[in-house]
Amino acid sequence: MEPWQEIRNELQAALGSAKRLDEVEQIRVRFLGRKGKITLLAKETGFSRLTPEDRRHWGSQLNSLKRWAEESIEQALAEARAREAARAAEASRARLDVTLPGIERRVGSLHPISLVQMELEDIFQGMGFMVLTGYEVETEYYNFDALNIPPDHPARDMQDTFWLDNGMILRTHTSANQVRALEEFGAPLRAIFPGRCFRYEAMDASHENTFYQLEGLLVDRDISVANLIAVMKALLGEVFHREVKVRLRPGFFPFVEPGFELDQQCPFCDGVGCSVCKQSGWIELIPCGLVHPKVLEYGRVDPTQFTGFAFGMGLTRLAMLKFGIPDIRLFNSGDLRFCEQFPVVL
């Protein structure tokens, strides 16, 4: 057998059994390296001793062998590389499963009252209202007297108000801030007062002795019922992220005159009637009214020069509506199964 034929067979057999890239690489070195079989064969062939005819024959055979060997090895290398890449890809797939759920940092939660309060503060600050907080332990004067609530009004009873040993009370409404704010800032004034309030009350799913309100007060020249309606509509539009329909009906509170109950068309059923609005199509949301002249006087603001409106929103009630919380007692329960459900809003 011709030597090139022998080498050809040998190479073919070697490539046939080599699978990995490094094996093929070794074969390349074995045959085509500086000391490889084909390289050596060419060197060992004494061309000078051959006839011109044989020289051409050997030359052409050797060239052909070399070309063939290079191509075969190249192809084997490519195949081995492809196999290797496929293997690597598979190994990588086993290492990295992009379809697994993401790993979240353990993030805490904000109380739903905080969430609603922060949202409303943003809305009101956007409309130019200051945010003021007062005292939870309040004097009878600011909570009742200065709000034109008569001395023998039932609200002052021990049945309705928590009285303290030193003659002060736990404020029954954030309205207690009205006259404090008027005294401090005078008129014109735009302010809201979010905060905790307390009423002596038997508890059930819809009654709590501790709850949050947000009182608003706007005093300026020529403030009217028409202004009140417009501001309330704008506010509720922001809260419920939609154009809202509201209606005013008579309501009585000693510190406003005229006084209203502001109803909003139920945002959950658009007024058709549902369980939230007890099928009425309306939800009673904001007691409000024009500030009683006596309250302005208590705040040392001249009622012949200034008028204003005041309104009170139940933050707790709003949170119940917004998050669909069925039992008011959950708010102060400290039960994490409740508290954890409200994500942090930054």
Next chain:
Amino acid sequence: MKVSLDWLSDFVDLDGLEPDRIADRLTMCTAEVESWHRIKRAVHGIVVGEIIEVEPVAQTGDTLLRKTQVDCGNRRFVTVCGAANCRVGLKSAFAPPGVHLADGQPVEVVELAGHRSEGILCSAKELGWSRWHEGIVELPDHLATGTPLAELIPEEDILLEIDNKSLTHRPDLWGHYAFARELAAIFRRPLRPLPLADLSQFDSLPPVDLVVEDLENCPCYGCLAITVRAGQPSPLVIQRRLHALGQRTFNLMVDLTNYVMGEIAQPMHAFDGDLVREIRVAPLGRHGQFVTLDGQTRELLPEDLLIWDGKKPVALAGVMGGLETEVRPETKRILLESANFKASRIRRTSVRLDLRTESAQRYEKSQPPVNVKIGVARLVQLLQEATSDFQVTSRFTVGGDLAERDRPLELAPGTLEKLAGTSIPLEEAVAILERLGFRAEVFADGRLQVGIPPFRSSKDISIPADIVEEVLRIYGYDNIPAKMPTFPLRPLRRNDQLRLEHRARRLLAAGHGFCEVQTYAWMDDRLLGQLGFEPKNCMVVRNPIAQHSRLLRTTLIPNLLGLVERNRANREEFRLFEIGKVYRLASGGACDERTSLGGISFSTAERRDIQQHFLSVKGALQDLGKLFGGEPLRFRKLVQGQAPWQLADRCLQILQGDRVLGEMGVLEGEIVEAVAPGGGQIVWFELCLDNFLGIIWPAPRYVMPPEFPGSRQDFSLLWNPAEGFAALEAELDQFQHPLILRREFLYVFTGRGLPEGKASYSFRYWIGLADRTITSEDIEGFRQAFLRFLGSRQIILR
């Protein structure tokens, strides 16, 4: 408050108005109608029957069954009746066999106590008048036997349920006539006047002997003596309407007083005129007892106002009459009371005695004195309509002031338009006011002169804004177009304190995994006992919801610790915080109220390292300190704690500069058992949040990074952990060298291979120069200096 449309239609024509529309318009213009429902009475086939013979046949329990013959005009029936008031001569409603009662059941011929009973004599409940089922109804004598009930009483009525809360400021709306007036104004229909007897016809009669000693609490008292068969049944119209309101009917005089109250809200009382011949109105003046007509003995205080007959009290003024002088079936003479009492006096007595009668409820709303007279005039008018067999035997006698005149009030030009924010023609305002019973007149210069009628001036109408409200509510708030106010642009004063609180909330929740909770403003004595905590300078609630929640919190920690038990069943680990007020009694009796931030971190995880746990909370507080602005927070070991959770050596004081902000610590030993039976790690902290402004101005200044390359040099030092890191740090603070840019603590290593009682603390020094790159000689110089320093302090390099 229930309102009957049947009753209202005496005074205003409601034809063509659906109940839904009436309810809606009243809600929008006057007072909230919660609901309405239809009353359906049994009338078909039921007739007036006279009892002509009664024969007791059997006793079953308390009930005596009587075989009763009933004359129904053209026919007689025999029925067995168990009603106590079944007696010969009584006219009642008889349902013969085959007719249907209000509950839909047909009347059948039955056997009772061995006697055939054909048809029944009906109670108010069986007739569908009300729920009252005690006895059969008693009809007036003059009704002809056999008259079909359908001719005497309408089958249907509509009842509106008004929310009492929306009536607190309207004394008048506690009677039907005021609702008729409202509907007349709303629907622009005429209001029929209330028929009244002329009381001046009795002026020639002798007065009642009347003395009002307490005009403060009884501004006006009126009375009238009448001779009448008080015990006879009242007219059917009165009975059905009182029943519709859910009231019982008794007899002519008592029913008439209740009817007048239902009509004009004026409570009235009928005394037995043989027992009460003179009237004195005065407080009791001492502690004592009084038996009210419900048979209950009431404990009275000296200030309780009473009606006296000479020496004996006969009624608890404005609340309830006395048992001894009540009107009985045989009463022939009546002394009628129509009085006005001060709202607060009546309320205090009725609330204290828990005797919330219809009368007391109305007096609490401040009824107008003029109704003292109108009530009597109305009652005499109704009495005339009911019977001709009566005689007034005294003149209408009044003590005090009836306050009958309108009160004038003037609105400056433009007031209405200014407060409404829209233009409303004055003629329309005048028309509305007149329909509501006000006098109103417009002057050429635009002034509006209003006369407030007495029935509205006792409480709710006193200032121009009240008049504006009257006009607008009838004009319709829906007819006022919304109009945004406009203001000059000016910067808004920010509430930096509140912003800080919100930032603290977000940081703890988003950055450190804390859940925000809210707890009550008071502490639980039982938990305080378990903790062994005796708070000082507490504000105390006089009327707590429970005896163990009297003390307002002076710290948030007890309430938060109380949440451990509540939540551990559901969580192996949790962190929670609260931002809320704490309260202390300050000197001078004032309240020192502060905003506090408290938190706890709890873990029962077995492999949780307490050191790491504690440091993670401390790290959260260090982070929090960055919100406060100014210097970073400092922590100082608290040797002697104030509260039981402040354990020696396990508690740090938190400071900024020299100002103490709060404490943090970890629980160990017995207190863990008190808070978390079953154990667990509990780390707590509490900080006062008041008076921080946060980083606002000036802002923290930018620091240039070093221009020339410097070097990092790490050292691990051996130190006794019992001495604490802070002591090591204090030592290192003594080392000064010009190359030091800053020193950084890397970690502490407490593993094997260290000398006994030592841990290895690794630090990194960042060194460099401002004007050139440091050289290896510089570095070597620094290292040598540091090693010399360590040697001088006997600190060993690891």
